[in-house]
Amino acid sequence: xxxxxxxxFLLESNSAxxxxxxxxxxxxxxDYHNHLSPQQIAVDANFENITVAWLHGDHYxxxxxxxxxxxxxxxxxxxxxxxxxxxxxxxxxYTMRNPLYHWTHLELQRYFDIEEQxxxxxxxxxxxxxTEKLLSKDWSVRNLLRKMNVTYVGTTDDPLDDLAAxxxxxxxxxxxxxxxxxxxxxxxxxxxxxxxxxxxxRLEVVVGKTITGFDDYIAAIKSRHDxxxxxxxxxxxxxxxxxxxxxxxxxxxxxxxxxxxxxxxIEKIDAVKFKSAMLVYFAEWGFExxxxxxxxxxxxxxxxERMFGIMGADTGWDSIGGSVNIKAIAKFLNSLDKNNKxxxxxxxxxxxxxxxxxATMAGNFNDGSFPGKVQLGxxxxxxxxxxxxxxxxxSVSNMGLLSRFVGMLTDSRSFLSFxxxxxxxxxxxxxxxxxMENGQLPNDEKWIGSxxxxxxCNNAKKYFNL
Ligand SMILES: [Zn+2]
Numbered sequence: 001x002x003x004x005x006x007x008x009f010l011l012e013s014n015s016a017x018x019x020x021x022x023x024x025x026x027x028x029x030x031d032y033h034n035h036l037s038p039q040q041i042a043v044d045a046n047f048e049n050i051t052v053a054w055l056h057g058d059h060y061x062x063x064x065x066x067x068x069x070x071x072x073x074x075x076x077x078x079x080x081x082x083x084x085x086x087x088x089x090x091x092x093x094y095t096m097r098n099p100l101y102h103w104t105h106l107e108l109q110r111y112f113d114i115e116e117q118x119x120x121x122x123x124x125x126x127x128x129x130x131t132e133k134l135l136s137k138d139w140s141v142r143n144l145l146r147k148m149n150v151t152y153v154g155t156t157d158d159p160l161d162d163l164a165a166x167x168x169x170x171x172x173x174x175x176x177x178x179x180x181x182x183x184x185x186x187x188x189x190x191x192x193x194x195x196x197x198x199x200x201x202r203l204e205v206v207v208g209k210t211i212t213g214f215d216d217y218i219a220a221i222k223s224r225h226d227x228x229x230x231x232x233x234x235x236x237x238x239x240x241x242x243x244x245x246x247x248x249x250x251x252x253x254x255x256x257x258x259x260x261x262x263x264x265x266i267e268k269i270d271a272v273k274f275k276s277a278m279l280v281y282f283a284e285w286g287f288e289x290x291x292x293x294x295x296x297x298x299x300x301x302x303x304x305e306r307m308f309g310i311m312g313a314d315t316g317w318d319s320i321g322g323s324v325n326i327k328a329i330a331k332f333l334n335s336l337d338k339n340n341k342x343x344x345x346x347x348x349x350x351x352x353x354x355x356x357x358x359a360t361m362a363g364n365f366n367d368g369s370f371p372g373k374v375q376l377g378x379x380x381x382x383x384x385x386x387x388x389x390x391x392x393x394x395s396v397s398n399m400g401l402l403s404r405f406v407g408m409l410t411d412s413r414s415f416l417s418f419x420x421x422x423x424x425x426x427x428x429x430x431x432x433x434x435x436m437e438n439g440q441l442p443n444d445e446k447w448i449g450s451x452x453x454x455x456x457c458n459n460a461k462k463y464f465n466l
Contacts, residue, residue: 004117005105010426015445016433023449024425027456028151031421032406032464033181033237033294035413038155038165041178044142050130051081055088057413059316064100065091066316076311082127089123099385106419111139111147141415145176148418152466153178156237159187159224160206163231170232177466182228182236187221188278191271193260200261214257218281225285234465236286237294238279241301243324245331248273283336287343292464294377297324298350320382324349326357333365333374344370344463346406348377352388355395363400372404372463380411384420389427403451406460425456
C-alpha cells in the first residue's frame with residue numbers, strides 16, 4: 001500500500017514520476033487569476049492564527065462544514081477562532097474524496113511541514129503549531145508566496161479601486177510581480193438599479209466629474225481602464241451568469257442609461273442590450289492595449305436568498321448553472337473578430353459539460369497571430385478537482401492543443417491555496433506519463449517534459465507577456 005500523500009502522490013508510473021520530479025516540480029508558479037488581497041501583500045501582513053488564514057473567507061470549507069451539520073456560528077458566525085478551527089478539524093475526516101481533504105493536507109505539509117492528518121485528535125496541536133509559525137516573519141504573506149515559488153500574482157480589482165496597494169508593492173520592488181486585473185462587473189450590471197446608481201455616484205467621485213449621460217459614463221469608465229493600464233494591468237476579467245450579445249443602438253444605450261439614472265426599473269431586454277454594449281467597449285479597449293480578456297461564465301449565484309440576505313455574496317450559496325449560451329458567445333467573438341478587434345481570450349465555464357463546447361468555439365477564432373490565442377480556461381471552481389482537471393485536459397487535448405494551454409490558476413482568496421498548482425501538475429504528469437508507459441505517446445521524455453514545463457509556466461509567461 002502506498003503511503004498517504006507521499007512524494008509520488010497521484011503519480012502512478014515511472015514516467016509520471018520522472019515528468020513531475022524532473023520537469024514540473026521546480027517550475028515557478030504564475031497565478032494569473034486569483035482573489036488575493038493586494039492590501040495584505042502591500043503591508044506584508046501576518047495572520048494572527050490559522051483560522052484567519054484558512055477559514056475566514058473560504059466558502060469551500062464553510063460549505064463542507066454546513067454539509068457536515070455544523071452550525072453557522074462556527075463557519076461565519078461569532079464563535080472564537082479556536083472553536084471554528086475545532087469544528088473544521090472535526091469536519092475534515094468527513095471530507096474524504098472531496099478535494100478539500102487533499103488540499104488541506106497538502107497545505108499542512110507544504111507550508112507548515114506537518115505530516116499528520118487533521119482530526120479532533122490532532123486539532124489543538126496543529127492549531128498551535130501553525131499559529132506560532134504564522135505569527136513569525138517567515139510566514140508573512142510575502143514569504144508564503146516565496147515558499148511556493150510564485151513569480152506572478154494577478155489579483156482581481158474593481159475599476160473604482162485606487163490601486164494604492166499595487167503602487168506600494170511596486171514601490172517596494174517586491175520581486176514577485178503583482179498586477180491588477182480589470183473586473184468591471186459592477187459597471188455593467190444595470191439591472192440592479194439601486195446598486196448601479198450607487199456605483200455611478202462613486203465613479204463620479206473617483207474621476208472628479210459629474211456624469212450627466214451615457215457618453216460621460218463611458219468616458220469615465222474608459223479613464224479607469226487607462227488608469228489600470230498605467231498601473232501594470234494587462235488583463236480584464238468578467239464574471240458573467242451568461243454571455244450577452246444582443247443588438248443595440250447608441251440611442252437605445254443613452255435612453256436606457258437615462259432611465260436608470262432617474263431610478264426607474266428597466267426591461268430585461270434593455271439590461272441585456274446595455275450589458276452587451278459594455279462587453280464590446282471593454283473588449284475593444286482591451287484589444288487596443290494588447291490585454292488578455294477572460295470570461296468566467298455560468299455560475300448561478302446567491303441561490304439561498306435567506307442566507308444571501310444575511311451574509312452577502314461569495315459566502316457559499318452558488319452552484320453550477322446550465323450550459324453556456326454558446327450562440328451568444330459565437331456572436332460576441334465573431335463581431336470582435338470581424339472588426340479585427342479580438343484580443344487574446346480565455347473562456348471558462350463552471351459547467352464541465354461545456355468543456356468541449358467552449359474548446360471547439362475557441363478554435364473558430366484562432367487566426368495564427370499567437371499560439372493558443374483563444375482557448376478554454378482551466379478547470380474552475382467546482383471543477384478544480386481530480387476528475388474535473390482530467391476532463392478539462394481531455395477536452396483541450398481532443399479539441400485543441402494541450403501543448404499551448406496556459407495552465408492552472410488558484411482563483412483563490414487564500415494565501416494557502418498554492419499547492420493547488422502542485423495538485424494540477426501531478427495530475428497532468430500522471431496523465432502524460434501513463435500514456436508514455438502504454439505506448440500511446442512516444443517515450444520522448446525530453447519533448448514531453450518540455451511540454452509539461454510550458455503548460456506549468458512558460459506558456460502563461462508568453463501569453464501574459466511577463
Ligand atoms: Zn475568479
